[in-house]
Amino acid sequence: MPSQLVGPPEHIAEQLLARRERYGVTYYQVPDGAMEEFAAVIALLAGRRPTAERGSPGVLVTPGDPRPSTGSPVPGS
Template sequence: MIGGNGDRVLRLAARHADIISFSATAFDVHGRGMYILTERQMAERVALVDAELRHQGREGVQRNVIVLRAQVTDDRRAAIEDYFRFLRGTMSPAQIGSLPAVLIGSPEQIAEQLLARRNRFGFTYITVQEKSLDTFAKVIPMLT
């Protein structure tokens, strides 16, 4: 597994890795810190990998996404609003709800989000942070 977000590391991963891991964050080129990749930005990263895989004639490479937040809740809207405040308004609640590396909702809603992202980006592996393991365990039965 090789992963990251930059062009060089993703091209390297496309040439050599069995699993390519997509980081959901990047550093701002103007030095303003890190930011979370939007759906459009993740699509650009995936397209770069797809192009390199085609160029290399490689098939069957798996894809992983590193999840920044996995939150099981009965009130998705309120949880997204909480995350909006945590992010200090840098993204709208609608943008937060579509972030490829943020999973918020009931187990069923999160399973739907994961299936949609698998269809859109080809993610076959999901990495959640240790603090989210118990929460994410509630989602696993929905994926089988």
């Protein structure tokens, strides 16, 4: 399975839906620095119009990682 999502919000939303259907993946971790940009993807998935302008920069996202974004190990692992 591909491990990153790159591109405009519309493309990322399509990729997420396709991966959900094909692989059953429903959880992704979004880095803190990409939260604002990723809001446009969430809005598209929720059926709302994103507040970001069309053609906004892409967002890089990796599938759910059990570690916090600081890279610290998860307690008990």
